[in-house]
Amino acid sequence: MAGGPEALKAELGGELPPGLEGLDAASQARLAKTLRDARQRQQKHLGEAIDEALKHIPALLRGPIRRLFD
Amino acid sequence: MAHRITLAQRAELTKFERLLGEPAHSLDWLATLDAAAIRGLRERATAVLFDSDRKRFQGLASASRLLPVPLLVKIVEFALSPFLCARVAGLMQAERAIAIAERLKTPFLVETTIEIDPRSADELVAGMPVARIVEVAVALAQRGEYVTMGRFLDSVSLDAIGAVLRAIDDDAALLSIAFFAENFERLNEIVELLPAARLQRLVHRSATGSAELWGEALALMGSVHRDLARKLAAIAGDLDDSALAHMLANTRALGCWDQLLPIVLEMAPAQQRRIVQMPALDDAGTLSAIAETAVHLLGAEPVMALLAQAPDAIREQVLAYAVQAGRPLAAAGSAVAPKSKGKQSR
Numbered sequence: 188m189a190g191g192p193e194a195l196k197a198e199l200g201g202e203l204p205p206g207l208e209g210l211d212a213a214s215q216a217r218l219a220k221t222l223r224d225a226r227q228r229q230q231k232h233l234g235e236a237i238d239e240a241l242k243h244i245p246a247l248l249r250g251p252i253r254r255l256f257d
Numbered sequence: 258m259a260h261r262i263t264l265a266q267r268a269e270l271t272k273f274e275r276l277l278g279e280p281a282h283s284l285d286w287l288a289t290l291d292a293a294a295i296r297g298l299r300e301r302a303t304a305v306l307f308d309s310d311r312k313r314f315q316g317l318a319s320a321s322r323l324l325p326v327p328l329l330v331k332i333v334e335f336a337l338s339p340f341l342c343a344r345v346a347g348l349m350q351a352e353r354a355i356a357i358a359e360r361l362k363t364p365f366l367v368e369t370t371i372e373i374d375p376r377s378a379d380e381l382v383a384g385m386p387v388a389r390i391v392e393v394a395v396a397l398a399q400r401g402e403y404v405t406m407g408r409f410l411d412s413v414s415l416d417a418i419g420a421v422l423r424a425i426d427d428d429a430a431l432l433s434i435a436f437f438a439e440n441f442e443r444l445n446e447i448v449e450l451l452p453a454a455r456l457q458r459l460v461h462r463s464a465t466g467s468a469e470l471w472g473e474a475l476a477l478m479g480s481v482h483r484d485l486a487r488k489l490a491a492i493a494g495d496l497d498d499s500a501l502a503h504m505l506a507n508t509r510a511l512g513c514w515d516q517l518l519p520i521v522l523e524m525a526p527a528q529q530r531r532i533v534q535m536p537a538l539d540d541a542g543t544l545s546a547i548a549e550t551a552v553h554l555l556g557a558e559p560v561m562a563l564l565a566q567a568p569d570a571i572r573e574q575v576l577a578y579a580v581q582a583g584r585p586l587a588a589a590g591s592a593v594a595p596k597s598k599g600k601q602s603r
Binding site for chain 1: 310338
């Protein structure tokens with residue numbers, strides 16, 4: 188699998204937490220992918236939630252309120 | 258050989274699966290990590306997931322200060338999902354977020370509670386009126402949101418927890434909530450709140466329920482201080498034969514002799530005698546597992562105290578295993594040797 192320790196560090200925002208040094212390369216890559224998938228799902232959910240929220244806002248105000256989310 | 262997932266690992270894996278939105282048991286492959294490492298991983302992932310979009314919500318949290326709370330509540334319920342509300346609430350001043358939460362409709366507040374950043378929830382939850390906490394807790398329990406509830410045990414006052422315990426009659430739910438506690442010290446305080454009759458009911462319910470529920474009870478008994486563990490062990494030791502047999506069958510299904518035997522050791526001798534003489538223990542696989550646990554985990558003296566009360570079959574198996582393992586059991590001056598004549602009567 189692509190990735191390995193650097194990909195996992197990137198997904199965890201820095202050095203690995205204690206205890207993860209023992210994970211083999213395949214597990215580290217798998218964990219990196221699992222975290223990446225969760226983050227991307229969250230981003231998608233967030234985008235959908237914001238779009239849905241803006242539908243309830245009068246059109247004139249949507250632009251300024253969308254900018255609050257940027 | 259497959260690595261048996263311990264109760265502590267199971268709790269941490271379930272919490273991690275919930276955080277990532279992964280199906281139950283989908284992260285069992287992480288069981289090569291111990292429970293503490295899984296917890297550390299979850300805490301780091303929590304920070305990444307909640308902090309990655311912080312700036313997007315800060316603007317809205319700041320803008321919300323301009324509006325009066327009643328209007329804000331209407332806007333929140335009309336326009337925002339609980340997911341968005343939770344993200345913004347986590348960045349607001351606690352006092353303001355509490356004022357909003359007090360006015361939100363209960364179903365919306367329940368959904369928001371599930372989504373809120375656990376790191377910012379402490380102050381919010383601590384400031385909520387007890388009646389509101391009970392309302393939300395009852396709704397969460399009805400939905401089986403035990404991971405969420407376990408997370409807040411530290412944040413909620415003991416007064417509020419006491420009120421919640423009185424409001425939630427479902428003993429299985431209480432055990433599941435305790436299973437997902439973040440801080441085991443807190444469990445001591447909570448168990449102390451339960452009247453004796455409720456504790457007895459809890460132990461009976463767990464011993465006669467599913468293996469999973471019994472596992473949660475074992476985890477609780479293994480987490481509390483010794484005095485409380487002894488109290489719970491005494492209650493378990495007084496169960497009738499049918500309940501005890503069910504308890505032992507559940508322990509066998511879980512492979513958790515390492516959790517049960519220390520509890521048996523806390524029981525009175527008469528209770529220990531009943532357990533070691535239960536027919537449920539009388540099969541080769543069970544005796545091997547018990548022998549392995551007894552020899553490697555418990556030490557010679559407590560094992561021998563139990564063995565002295567056990568039928569020949571159990572004693573022989575444990576002693577033989579100990580010899581094979583290179584750890585023959587014999588206290589100074591009082592070795593417990595296999596009996597050569599007849600069986601002990603039960």
